[in-house]
Amino acid sequence: MLDFHKNHKLLVGTAIFGFLMLSVLVALIPAFQIQKTQPLPTMEVFSEEELNGLHIYVQENCMSCHTQQVRNIEMDNTWGKRPSIPSDYYFSKQRQDLWRQSPSLLGSERTGPDLTNVGQRQPGMEWHLLHLYNPRIVVKESIMPSYPWLFELKEESKIKDTDYLVPVPQTFLNASTKKVVASQKALNLVAYLQSLKQAEMPQNPAVSFIPSSKEKETANNTGEAVLPNGQTLYMNNCAACHQAEGGGLPGAFPSLIGSPIINDENPETLIRIILEGYDARPEFGVMPGFQETLSDEEIAVIASHERSNWGNTAGAVTIDKVKEIRSFVKTLKQ
Structure with a gap:
């Protein structure tokens, strides 16, 4: 009679075999499948500025509060035109360098809004710079921390033609007469955020939002179409x-x-x-x-x-x- 729980060699061997099988099924096979993923036709390769901005995004750990994954449920259609698919991450899943693996950009919570399509939703350069310098300037209720180290305060006489001035309202400068200048890191980060636009894809009925159980009302009692709010x-x-x-x-x-x-x-x-x-x-x-x-x-x-x-x-x-x-x-x- 086989006493499985008493045969330590068999027990350890079975555990190792089970671990290896699960690793292959859960990690290796999906990884090889994803490696075969191709970018969508309308996707563009990151420019050098955008790629540097991606690295700043990772350094500042923006993923701890912002996701980049539109789920296939109707409530997520606020963040994108369609649910996310592996092709959306084709260019961002490349290794950062020899020693650093691909950054994890998906995130796990939405303390702040999802950024999958933020380049389309909020494309303005000045808005992003103001938001980074002090989020309360543009969103009064924001709990996002400020990133003043990405900017420099300069006397007007020392400002160069190549400097990018940020139009910060005087009330947020604590009576300072200096001007706010965006660093190259800030400009790179904004360039990356502006590049986040969900690419168009061929019509695919399998990639669509799962509608909510409650049907949307599209007409009033008179039969006339109800306009958006x-x-x-x-x-x-x-x-x-x-x-x-x-x-x-x-x-x-x-x-x-x-x-x-x-x-x-x-x-x-x-x-x-x-x-x-x-x-x-x-x-x-x-x-x-x-x-x-x-x-x-x-x-x-x-x-x-x-x-x-x-x-x-x-x-x-x-x-x-x-x-x-x-x-x-x-x-x-x-």
Whole structure:
């Protein structure tokens, strides 16, 4: 009779064999399969600046609070256009150097928002620099720590032409007359964050969000389509720069309160700015365009929200007007 629990050699041998088999099944086989993964056609290789930024991202341990994994559940469609797949990590899974293995970027908790598509969601250079210098400048409720060591305070007379000035509001400088200059590390880190854009992929029904059990209401009792919520869309796309109450940030992002562009009877300029972005005023940061990320309905309700709040009294923007302006903008670019 075989006394398995008394035969130490057999017991240890079985344990080792089980460990090896599990290692092969759980670690080695998936690893070899992932190595065969190819990048998606629209993915781009990291530039030297972006790759250095990836290393800064790892050094500062950003993964402890931010994930880069969009799960295949409906609540995650806030962070990406689709669930993440192995190809999304093709370029970031390369070894850092001879001694350091591929960085672990997936993260495990969302103390801060997921960054999978942050380059599309928040592409502005100035916003990211302000956020790194002091997150409370752009997000008042943020609990993210500041990274002042990525910046330098300089006297105006010592600023070089090659220095990148960060438009920090005076209230955050403690009465200092010095200017905030971004270090090359900060610029590299922002370049990496701006590169985080979820690549388009061929239609694949297997890569989609699992819908929630509760069906979304798409029409009201009269059978008319229900428009998106303008305030929610404003908060998700605009409030980070222009702030929740539309006041902007002095020296960084313009106020929408009483703006002649917002209150103009003809909303064409406002719609074009939302579509194309705006960089005509050097005293403010560059605003990215939302032509590729927002629908006509979403732009219409955002513009209408801005034109009817914070003391603004302009009329609502129609979807047809947005469609007309979008068509005109496309014609100009052809």
